[in-house]
Amino acid sequence: MSSLELKDLYDGFRNPDVIKSFQKLIAAEAEKLDRTVNIMEVCGGHTHTIMKYGLTQLLPENINFIHGPGCPVCIMPKERIDHAYTLAMQEDVILLTLGDMIKVPGSHGSLQDARAKGADVRYVYSPMDALKVAEENPTKKIIFFAIGFETTTPMSAALLDVVIKRDIKNIFFHINHVTVPEVMKELIDSRDEHVNSYDHRIDAFIGPSHVSVISGSKIYAVFPEHYRIPVVVAGFEPVDVMEAIYMMIKQFNEGRSDLEIQYKRLVTHEGNLKAQALIEKYFEKVDLFKWRGMGNVPNSGLKLRDAFSAYDAEVLYKEVLPYDEIDDHKLCICGDILRGFAKPQQCSVFGTACKPSSPLGSCMVSSEGACAAYYKYGNLL
């Protein structure tokens, strides 16, 4: 890279002068608001950006963040982690997964505990790394514990595509892919069960960055159209988030509820059609997927289509996988935090019994979870 350096891709989006300029623009626009607006950043990447760069400290008091459920590691229920743990402990299995997933505790411990007990658990940067592991270990069964939203789903599909085309016999999949719009709907639709006097506690959504690169902004069209809730798809840098907030408040002041893209350098309305086709080819929706902290959310999970069940570890290991329901920890209020009824510090176990090194609930699990971000970076004003 001679002409364009890596830092050129982010330096401008962290420019202090630009951030301060947006701070002023937002302050001026927010003065015209007649009430506090609740903005949900759906994606954990945005939660991380907001906390890491201290953006809440730059905003007027009438702008409130609700930290959404978009952290694929955080929302993984214990039942699924127990699946991973059980698979990892099987003879001749090498379990592969992505980064942070290794740390999340299930009923018997985390995958790093399984590894300490002798299981072969590895993390990969890309699902494609599984090909090398499979080649080097022809006598082992390589199980890819696939997690993530629309961002990582095409990579799992691409791996399966290669596995089928090359007729590789020792790579299998345990699918835990979930989709963003369904959980956003759930957050709105389930509202009345909790607080009758509120409808639309979430006034606006910041749409996820990477998810939208794949799926396009079209997946959020229902929110402005049906629910009258504005959506601005934003990038992950601090300037991106500040600009998105500015765009949103302008929408309020102008009485609009539109679907807008701030992250224009990567996101289009249609998204990556090739990736979408790959997903469509190999995956189908499951009726219910349980989200840690949220419970069962209709149509929010994916599974391999029946035609590919020969690659589905959940089918192949059906006899050994546990299927008991496990309740979330009863002191944990992650569900309320995700719905915007509570902030992390209001939880009785926040920072005491529940810490990033020993999380009780979903929001403390990964650095993208709201509680972990509050714990790690504080919320200093």
Added chain:
Amino acid sequence: MTKNIVLAQGNGGEENGELISKIFYKHFKNEILEKSEDAAIIDGGRLAFTTDSFTVSPIFFDGGDIGKLSICGTCNDLAMMGAKPTYMTCAVIVEEGFSVEELEKIVRSMKKELEINGALIVCGDTKVVPRGSVDKIFINTTGVGVVQKSGISSNSVSEEDVIIVSNEIGKHGATIFANREGMEFSSNLQSDCTSLWPLVEKLLSEGIAVTAMRDATRGGVAAVLNEWAKQSKVCIEVNEEAIPVSDEVRGICEILGFEAYNLANEGTFVLAVKRSDAQRAVEVLKTFEEGSKASIIASVTHQHDGRVLLLSPWGSKRFMDLPTGELLPRIC
């Protein structure tokens, strides 16, 4: 604590600290150990004494190897207490089948580093174990140093001090990650692995009022600052913009979702220096190539005792926390 040891307990961060205090300190408890310094000060303050074991994969990396590391690491711990490294031991555990040529290469780089420090290996031990019992080679070195300036301690940092880092941070950790993970990064990145005694000797001979020094190994600069904040009961306020980080290290951090201040260093140290001497300390450090990017990064206050604050260039604040868990790449 978990029932079985997990890798996170060797991370230089929170879990590591818990393991040490709940198992080792509990049973070995004594006044010297509890000071928890880089090296123990013994013999009425005359000598500094420390030990370190080295296991790194890959054993040869850009900018060094396990041999160089095994001398730098222990000698640097002595230097951080203001002690000149003098006598050392060397214990090696080698895996059956290891290349003799590579072993000699490792020992040669140890010798070179010993000369830089003016130290001698005066006793040692060699064990060969069956294949699979260790990963290629583990080295332990123990060192004794003669204290040149007494009273250097991570328990004495106060509001009169400012905090300096001696060079760009995170290079060793980033290099090892880039080398180890086969990500095929093409960069000029090299480990900062180096002996720090020459720098420390110069600082002391120039009469710089050093309160504390620590080489920012596992856990990085964040671990050092957090320990100091806790041990000295002060708040350290870090000016984020002033932290020297090379473009290569920033790039790797961006891709993998790391913070440079959590990455290990093997030749970069943190100093607490009296404010009046700070500028002079930076100038002294800058006379060395290994200190060419030295910078004042933080002040000491009582804003949040026991914590480290990171101040952004746009006026927001956050905690600079201890790393927890293994360093794992973020997912998206």
